[in-house]
Amino acid sequence: EAGVTQFPSHSVIEKGQTVTLRCDPISGHDNLYWYRRVMGKEIKFLLHFVKESKQDESGMPNNRFLAERTGGTYSTLKVQPAELEDSGVYFCASSDRASSSYEQYFGPGTRLTVT
Amino acid sequence: RKEVEQDPGPFNVPEGATVAFNCTYSNSASQSFFWYRQDCRKEPKLLMSVYSSGNEDGRFTAQLNRASQYISLLIRDSKLSDSATYLCVVNINDMRFGAGTRLTVKP
Numbered sequence: 001e002a003g004v005t006q007f008p009s010h011s012v013i014e015k016g017q018t019v020t021l022r023c024d025p026i027s028g029h030d031n032l033y034w035y036r037r038v039m040g041k042e043i044k045f046l047l048h049f050v051k052e053s054k055q056d057e058s059g060m061p062n063n064r065f066l067a068e069r070t071g072g073t074y075s076t077l078k079v080q081p082a083e084l085e086d087s088g089v090y091f092c093a094s095s096d097r098a099s100s101s102y103e104q105y106f107g108p109g110t111r112l113t114v115t
Numbered sequence: 116r117k118e119v120e121q122d123p124g125p126f127n128v129p130e131g132a133t134v135a136f137n138c139t140y141s142n143s144a145s146q147s148f149f150w151y152r153q154d155c156r157k158e159p160k161l162l163m164s165v166y167s168s169g170n171e172d173g174r175f176t177a178q179l180n181r182a183s184q185y186i187s188l189l190i191r192d193s194k195l196s197d198s199a200t201y202l203c204v205v206n207i208n209d210m211r212f213g214a215g216t217r218l219t220v221k222p
Binding site for chain 1: 157208209212
């Protein structure tokens with residue numbers, strides 16, 4: 001069974017540019033989560049999709065971040081315009097259970113560097 | 116105060132040693148608890164869930180004390196392959212991560 005995949009693995013952009021990260025969850029997993037780890041800090045929750053609906057987006061830092069999951073399959077996270085403090089590793093995770101009390105399977109992450 | 120606090124380490128131990136990691140959490144409404152393992156530049160992977168009664172999986176033992184809001188992980192007979200960062204994770208409505216404790220097991 002294929003795991004969670006993320007693309008790209010690494011992105012280097014200039015401040016003010018736009019970047020779109022993609023996550024493909026494990027097939028059949030309705031629940032998809034985005035997390036971020038900035039340098040020296042802990043991993044932080046960004047948002048949670050159940051199928052195509054945003055269940056919880058309380059962790060989204062500001063309106064420069066837009067997440068979508070059209071059709072309830074893969075998801076994108078767009079940062080526009082990117083700022084220096086957006087640099088970090090963005091993880092996607094998926095689960096076949098509605099509650100985050102259950103195991104989440106993480107993708108390898110996208111390392112974003114904003115210069 | 117951080118929601119989930121861990122000793123950052125690093126812990127450097129010889130093969131065969133027993134090592135214990137501690138974690139405290141601030142929100143008494145926390146519902147479920149986990150230890151994840153993260154290898155360098157890799158994704159976190161679930162090591163084990165933590166139950167109130169304590170649970171064991173081979174060389175790994177996890178304990179939870181809800182009254183003290185404290186979680187622990189004990190690794191016995193450390194192997195070189197145990198070298199990683201161990202993340203304490205607490206679920207409230209979403210997953211809250213500790214910053215991790217780095218372990219290096221040396222020959």
